[in-house]
Amino acid sequence: MSHAVPAxxxxxxxxxxxxxxxxxxxxxxxxxMSDAFTFGAFLISYGTIRFxxxxxxxxxxxxxxxxxxxxxxxxxxxxxxxFILIISSVTMVLAVQAGHAMDKKGVVKNLVWTIIGGxxxxxxxxWEWHHLHAEGAWWGSNPFLNMDGTKASTNFTNFFFxxxxxxxxxxxxxxxxxxxxxxxxxxxxxxxRGHYLMxxxxxxxxxxxxxxxxxxxxxxxxx
Amino acid sequence: MSFTxxxxxITHHHDFDRExxxxxxxxxxxxxxVITIVELALGFVMxxxxxxxxxxxxxxxxxxxxxxxxxxxxxxxxxxxxxLRNMIMTxxxxxxxxxWFILAFLGDGNSYKELKNRYDxxxxxxxxxxxxxxxxxxxxxxxxxxxx
Numbered sequence: 297m298s299h300a301v302p303a304x305x306x307x308x309x310x311x312x313x314x315x316x317x318x319x320x321x322x323x324x325x326x327x328x329m330s331d332a333f334t335f336g337a338f339l340i341s342y343g344t345i346r347f348x349x350x351x352x353x354x355x356x357x358x359x360x361x362x363x364x365x366x367x368x369x370x371x372x373x374x375x376x377x378x379f380i381l382i383i384s385s386v387t388m389v390l391a392v393q394a395g396h397a398m399d400k401k402g403v404v405k406n407l408v409w410t411i412i413g414g415x416x417x418x419x420x421x422x423w424e425w426h427h428l429h430a431e432g433a434w435w436g437s438n439p440f441l442n443m444d445g446t447k448a449s450t451n452f453t454n455f456f457f458x459x460x461x462x463x464x465x466x467x468x469x470x471x472x473x474x475x476x477x478x479x480x481x482x483x484x485x486x487x488x489r490g491h492y493l494m495x496x497x498x499x500x501x502x503x504x505x506x507x508x509x510x511x512x513x514x515x516x517x518x519x
Numbered sequence: 520m521s522f523t524x525x526x527x528x529i530t531h532h533h534d535f536d537r538e539x540x541x542x543x544x545x546x547x548x549x550x551x552x553v554i555t556i557v558e559l560a561l562g563f564v565m566x567x568x569x570x571x572x573x574x575x576x577x578x579x580x581x582x583x584x585x586x587x588x589x590x591x592x593x594x595x596x597x598x599x600x601x602x603l604r605n606m607i608m609t610x611x612x613x614x615x616x617x618x619w620f621i622l623a624f625l626g627d628g629n630s631y632k633e634l635k636n637r638y639d640x641x642x643x644x645x646x647x648x649x650x651x652x653x654x655x656x657x658x659x660x661x662x663x664x665x666x667x
Contacts, residue, residue, distance in 0.1 A: 307605065315606035325610055336617055340624045347628030350636070350646040356566055371562050378555055386548050389596050393544070397537050445649040496598075503596045507589055514585040518562045519578040 324497045328504045331466075335508050338462065339515055342455040351442035353452045355517050358433075358440050363423055374517045377420045378509065381467075384413025385506040388474075392499040395492025400481060403495060407478045410502065414471035421464050425457070433457075456516060463505070463512050470505045473498050547595040551588055558584050 307314040315322055346352055356370035363373070387409040394402025432439035438453040477498045486492045558581055565577045594600035599607055636643040 307603075314603075315609070316603045317606060322606075325606075329610060329613060332614065333616075336620060340620055343621070344624045344628035347625050348631040348635075350632065350643070356562075370566065371559055375555070375559055379552075382548070382551055382555065385592070385596055386544060389544050390541075393537060393540050396540075441650065446646055447648070447650050500597055503592055506596075507592045510585055510588045510592065514558070514581060518558060518581050 318493055320497055321493070321500070324500050328500060331504065332508075335459075335462070335511070338455075338459050339511060342459060342515065345451050345455065349449070349451065351444045351446055351448070353438070353440040353448050354443040355519075358428075358452075359424075359517055361427055363427075371517065373420065373424065374513060377417055377424075378513055380413055380417045380420065381506050381509050384410045384417070385503055387413065388499045388502045392492075392496050395486070395495040398487075398492070400484075400487060403481050403486075403492060404478065407474055407481065407495075411471055411474050411478065414467055414474065414502075418464060418467055418471065421460065421467075425460075428453075428456075459512060460516070463508055466505045466508065470498075470502050473501060543595060547591050550591055554584050554588050554591075 307316075313319075359374055360370040361367040361373065362369045365372075387406045391403050391406035391410060394400075394406060428434075433453045433456075435454055435457050436450050438448050438450045440448055440452065442448045477495055480486060480494065481492075486494060561577055561581050561584075565574060568574055568577065599610065
């Protein structure tokens, strides 16, 4: 199958990849797009209900505890979680770049850091859920008052646990995917294949998890 | 045709310089960190602001910073900026649906609130009743939430 490539690239005339990326990566992008709409639908329904409510609990009152430091520290713990996820996204990019350069050692090192970051994030989330649960917050139960001192409905906790839970599940599956990638790298699967494209696809997924957190963090903790 | 052969027709990514790429990652990391710190600072400022309009302005600013962060993650970490234009468009154009999605649904929520307050005065009255602040973590608090 040899083609004479004309001077001017004709991407759609067959025999080549019109998007100049491999099939699996295009499909990963399309999957992430559908996932973006799922998360978008969740967050927008949260926004709709919030806009339809006369008042809403104050995030700075709900999320103000830090393990070992007690309460009265709004935004502190969630900033830590945010930075953990950003840094793990950075190590993932570095793993992808090491894969480009066929540097197995670099891939392994950065994947390990990414996995550690993911597990750290999940641990933070587990602590936060446990803490809120101990305060009486759960699906169908909201101990927090609205910002204006009126009684709040359970909408706040329902949306919080559903959406952060769905995101946490994505982080969890991302960690599993990264562990699989690490095992495959250690077994020289990609070395034999001649490229590390699989790491790029896992990387796209991992960055998407970070991307969603940017929105969840803003919608639930900041505004 | 094996997978590897298939891969070879993908031409663009081979002019890849690891050092340049590394510098780009460092630059984007710094940008993301700075934006996050600014967002958190705005969050802290907002705690002491009680003016309704001012709070909306701050929330709007936070949302713009959020979109900037999303752009940097997608464009650089997910590498979309360096793909072919066709590839970028196939991802970005469908996402424009979100503009309608957000405007329509938030507007709908707001209109529901206003209509309900206007035509259901009992609901409005009930939502204005202040309650005693329960101590966090107490059993009373748990019961009170559970009734709803």
